[in-house]
Every structure is written in C-alpha cells, then in structure tokens.
C-alpha cells in the first residue's frame with residue numbers, strides 16, 4: 001500500500017485499476033464522475049500514454065476537463081451513439097447491483113451514458129455496499145421552474161411509497177442552489193430505506209418537473225469493490241460470480257505524483 005494514499009483512496013484506486021482490465025483497444029468508454037471515477041480517468045490516462053487507443057465519453061464537465069488534461073481522446077454521446085463500456089462510481093449498491101448515484105450531481109448524464117452502453121461497471125470502496133438502498137439521500141434532478149411545487153409533489157408521492165423517511169432538501173452550493181451541468185437543481189430525498197427501488201424510480205420520474213432520479217435499476221452489470229489493503233472483489237451479476245484479486249502497485253508510480 002502506498003504511504004501517500006489513505007486506505008479509502010487505496011480502495012478506490014485498486015477498484016479503478018482492476019476495472020481497467022475490462023477495457024480493450026478501440027473501445028468507446030463512458031467515463032463516470034466523482035472521486036472514484038477520477039481514479040479511473042487517471043489510470044486510463046496512463047494506459048493511453050502507453051498506447052491504448054480508446055474514445056472516452058465523459059459524464060460531466062469535471063470529468064471532461066480531467067480527461068483532456070491527461071490526454072485521453074474524448075467525444076460526445078451524440079457522436080459515438082453507443083458505448084462498449086461505462087465505468088463509474090456509486091453512492092450505494094445493493095446485492096442486485098441496483099444503485100444510488102448523483103452524490104456529485106452528475107446522475108442525469110451518467111444514467112444516459114450508462115444506459116447507452118453494452119456494460120456498466122461500478123467501482124467502489126466497501127462503504128458503498130448496502131443490504132437495502134436509501135441511507136444515502138436519493139438525488140432527484142428537477143428543473144428550476146416551479147421547483148417548490150415539484151418538491152411538494154415529491155413529498156406527497158413519497159408518503160405513499162415503501163420508504164422510511166420523508167425529508168427533502170434543496171441541494172445548495174454555498175448560499176445559492178446547486179446547479180447541475182444541465183442547468184437544473186437537485187432535491188435530495190432522505191428516505192432512510194427504499195423498500196421497492198424499481199417502483200420508486202418509476203414513480204418519481206412521472207412527476208412534472210422531475211428530470212431524472214439517482215436510482216439505477218438493472219443498469220449495472222459488474223461491481224468492482226476495492227479494499228484498503230489492495231484486495232478487490234469483482235461481482236458479475238449476469239454470470240453470478242464473485243472473484244477476488246490483489247492489486248499490486250508501486251507508491252512511486254506517476255499516477256500519485258500530484259498527491260503530495
């Protein structure tokens with residue numbers, strides 16, 4: 001383990017590094033958003049430097065900026081139309097590999113890109129694994145017009161769902177509402193537990209003003225879970241297997257250079 005890396009960063013890094021094994025020359029790869037996905041982009045930057053030829057489709061302006069900095073060729077979903085693979089982080093994943101995403105406010109683009117991919121791989125540290133989704137507040141992207149009415153409709157709707165909590169908060173960025181890449185707001189739904197994620201995802205998206213919720217149902221195929229000691233577990237929901245590996249790495253690798 002690197003002396004420069006905390007256990008949580010090691011876990012995120014080894015998950016990202018292991019997920020890179022699924023990337024082949026010529027692939028169109030969806031690039032997720034967030035602190036774990038950032039490790040993926042860094043790993044990919046090294047592979048591209050060593051000659052790997054891929055086209056990346058970023059899921060946020062943040063990821064696009066980092067990919068450009070690292071020399072990864074990027075394109076848009078409209079240009080490539082379909083992707084071989086998307087690799088992204090998650091806020092929670094359950095035993096069926098259903099997810100909560102959007103803690104970083106990027107779930108709208110992430111869901112569009114992941115859905116347009118042959119496979120989605122989630123990279124995560126152990127803290128993201130849950131028996132039941134919902135402890136992490138569920139992000140719902142809403143258009144700014146009439147957002148308070150949308151919030152009231154959401155309150156009414158979740159009262160009828162199999163959930164535990166009912167608090168809804170407008171996500172803030174300092175004193176102003178948080179603005180997504182698409183110019184929208186985010187309402188965070190503190191549901192505690194979500195008894196029926198599939199129903200919840202469908203019902204929330206019926207409300208006028210809701211653009212997209214952060215539940216990813218039947219989208220993720222594989223979760224790569226990293227641990228602070230360098231072990232990774234690869235769970236493939238389609239094949240029904242879980243495989244364990246240990247990722248070796250050198251703390252002097254360039255990838256860690258700017259962490260000092």
Ligand SMILES: O=C[C@H](O)[C@H](O)[C@H](O)COP(=O)(O)O
Pocket residue numbers: 032033034035036037088089090091101102103104105106107110
């Ligand atoms: O909007 C952000 C994304 O859905 C992230 O992938 C998710 O929040 C996980 O982020 P992190 O890897 O930073 O925990």
